[in-house]
Amino acid sequence: MPAHVLPDHLVSIPPAPVRGVILMLDGLLGQGPRYGYEGEDDGEPLLMPGVSSLLDLLDKRHIPRAILASDAQGAAFDALSGSALADRFDCMKCYDGSGTLGGFDKALCDAITRIGVVPELCLVIASAEEEARAAMSVGLRVIWVNNHQSRVKSAELSIADASESAPTRSNDVLAALPDHASVRAYLTLCAR
Template sequence: MSDNTTVNAVIFDMDGLLLDSETLAMDALVISGRELGYDMPDDFCQAMIGMPADRCREMVVETYGEDFPLKAFFDGQETALHRLVEEGALTTKKGVEKLLDLLDQHQIPRAIATSSSRYRTDRHLEKAGLGGRFNAIVSRDDVSQGKPHAEPYLTAAKALGVEPERCLALEDSYNGIRAAHAAGIRVIMVPDLLPPTDEMRELTFDIVDSLEDVAKWLAPRLSAN
């Protein structure tokens, strides 16, 4: 897809891209680990960003051993995250409303491709006031292989009825960018907790500071649709 190609659909990651939720998820991991008597360093928690839940479980076992109380840990994280969200800590990222309004104006279909569960996805979108603003949602529960595999993005493009090369993906995580690229979808990185790397610069079409920048880039490419 060249720079001049119009965009017929947009596929969003959710955590760290639409929602300022990655920091909350990390905080919840630390809280749950502390309650079980384990130290969860920030860099270890950060390494799980963008990973499917099954891979996160593998990483914990690899780091803390087979005797680690895995179920209690992730149940505790879910409880802590739920509490943080209920306390009003979940917010949208800069530029979300502006970008979605632009897509509404041009009647551009959009989907979410996320590594979160369907329950968490639906609940967090509703809490953030974004429920009903997407034509399709592909959660980790809806695919057999999560990011960095291409399946989440291919499934989202199919659900929108748009060829992958006519879509634009928006991501903040390394695995999400790898997944979109593997699906043949042009991807823009909007960094959250993970900084751009040489690999990400190679795989992405562009790296921008916020979704406001994405809206500015998209506007002239939607008017011809």
């Protein structure tokens, strides 16, 4: 699926508005000589393709956003906190990634509160199945960005299974998309 083409179900009915976005650190950073860095000298994070234009759209529409990272990503999180990119987020939270989802659930709820958006109007851009499941369990809408094209179909199946068992509305999982450019295309329709 080309980056700018959205699945039919995302454009066939008017989307609910998105007034806040929560992103995951591991889904934003690319791999460079050092984890998440473009080069030794500039110290600015190397972002996955499409992330800069996604953040530009959120800036233009004045959509508050948060970024979450597990404590295992502490070094990358600390470095991001000291970069110019940190200014593009209203909230940055680190959570206990020791294997239980309790820390992640709490971080999600804290982030929603900090950006000042009701859960029904917040979109989580997840980068892992566990994140998507946890976000659905607290009633958030989810788009799972799976940067590995071959795994998108598997992701869609896993998300479908999760949405059947999660105690949330059936449309909470919107899609498994291949990249952030696709998420930007969706948010162009509904971020206001």
